[in-house]
Amino acid sequence: MIPIAKPIIGEDEINAVIEVLRSGNIAEGQKVKDFEEAFAKYSGTSFAVAVNSGTAALHIALLAHGIGAGDEVITTPFTFVATSNSVLFTGAKPVFADIREDTFNIDPDSILEKITPGTKVIIPVHLYGQAADMKAIMEIAQDNDLIVIEDACQAHGATFEGKYAGSFGEGTFSFYPTKNMTTGEGGIITTNDKEIAQKAKMIRSHGSKQRYLHEMLGYNLRMTDIAASIGITQLGKIDDFNKSRIKNAQYLSRNLGNIKGLTLPHVDKRCRHVYHQYTVRITGDISRDDVVSSLNKMHIGTGIYYPLPIHKQPFYKELGYTDSLPVSEIASKEVISLPVHPSLKISDLDTISASMREIMD
Numbered sequence: 001m002i003p004i005a006k007p008i009i010g011e012d013e014i015n016a017v018i019e020v021l022r023s024g025n026i027a028e029g030q031k032v033k034d035f036e037e038a039f040a041k042y043s044g045t046s047f048a049v050a051v052n053s054g055t056a057a058l059h060i061a062l063l064a065h066g067i068g069a070g071d072e073v074i075t076t077p078f079t080f081v082a083t084s085n086s087v088l089f090t091g092a093k094p095v096f097a098d099i100r101e102d103t104f105n106i107d108p109d110s111i112l113e114k115i116t117p118g119t120k121v122i123i124p125v126h127l128y129g130q131a132a133d134m135k136a137i138m139e140i141a142q143d144n145d146l147i148v149i150e151d152a153c154q155a156h157g158a159t160f161e162g163k164y165a166g167s168f169g170e171g172t173f174s175f176y177p178t179k180n181m182t183t184g185e186g187g188i189i190t191t192n193d194k195e196i197a198q199k200a201k202m203i204r205s206h207g208s209k210q211r212y213l214h215e216m217l218g219y220n221l222r223m224t225d226i227a228a229s230i231g232i233t234q235l236g237k238i239d240d241f242n243k244s245r246i247k248n249a250q251y252l253s254r255n256l257g258n259i260k261g262l263t264l265p266h267v268d269k270r271c272r273h274v275y276h277q278y279t280v281r282i283t284g285d286i287s288r289d290d291v292v293s294s295l296n297k298m299h300i301g302t303g304i305y306y307p308l309p310i311h312k313q314p315f316y317k318e319l320g321y322t323d324s325l326p327v328s329e330i331a332s333k334e335v336i337s338l339p340v341h342p343s344l345k346i347s348d349l350d351t352i353s354a355s356m357r358e359i360m361d
């Protein structure tokens with residue numbers, strides 16, 4: 001089986017963890033500080049605050065900006081549910097804008113249509129490893145006095161016009177094992193705002209700067225030194241991981257050209273796409289689900305990200321969402337992601353493209 005995702009854990013990661021375990025300091029400590037410093041530097045931001053998941057990073061970024069009941073947050077429904085759930089955690093209301101057909105990222109024109117006097121934040125998601133149109137989004141934010149929190153959970157090392165994902169507004173990243181780099185479970189918030197960084201640190205640890213002095217309501221969303229030691233090691237490899245992903249994607253696109261009913265990933269010229277996923281669209285006579293089952297029979301792993309847009313999820317319907325967001329709804333029926341991770345061999349890529357060709361012909 002060629003898996004759809006595979007974390008790369010080497011001897012360096014194993015030794016880093018052993019070193020932390022032997023030290024006896026296994027919860028949040030110096031390794032977390034070192035990881036934060038290294039990640040901020042990597043992303044071109046002044047501060048980073050490490051937490052225990054990407055979901056926690058989103059939740060904290062919103063809380064650090066004082067978002068809560070009565071506020072509206074515009075985001076995309078074509079993402080992992082964590083993006084909008086984090087808005088619900090705060091008591092604010094997620095408002096869904098539709099996506100662009102070519103990049104699957106939030107459509108700036110649709111954002112404009114959704115702005116009301118209650119709008120406080122835009123959360124663009126850099127889906128599949130390609131940044132949303134940050135030029136248009138930052139302009140909209142400036143014109144309407146809105147906060148931007150980037151969901152960069154799939155976009156470590158991605159850039160837009162040469163600037164790193166997560167450095168436009170506040171950035172939020174995940175280190176779940178399927179992501180471009182991992183810490184097991186984990187997340188981080190990047191920011192250039194010292195006050196936001198300080199607040200985020202307090203919220204992650206029961207609202208305290210000083211032990212047992214609690215200035216606000218907070219949570220326990222801390223990262224461990226065990227996880228941070230993996231993160232430090234993985235951060236040293238992320239550029240190589242991404243280079244492999246890009247090379248694999250280019251190889252697939254060269255081999256999958258000119259197949260009827262198959263739309264290959266569109267790369268915005270302003271972006272460095274880091275291919276968290278290599279996602280194609282199936283529009284021919286064969287159904288997407290038939291392509292999935294044929295590939296799986298041929299021992300090729302696939303992923304559907306995402307089969308149901310968030311506004312159509314049972315829980316969101318219960319909350320009263322009745323939006324019609326046609327571009328997202330069609331995409332959820334047509335997309336399929338093929339393996340693109342750094343562990344693939346050329347022979348795997350050849351197998352994937354030959355199988356796709358056979359199925360689609």
Ligand SMILES: *Cc1c(COP(=O)(O)O)cnc(C)c1O
Pocket residue numbers: 052053054055056079080082083125151153154173174175176186187
């Ligand atoms: C993975 C992911 C998250 C959540 O990250 P966790 O670490 O799993 O909490 C949020 N948004 C997107 C787009 C993701 O891909």
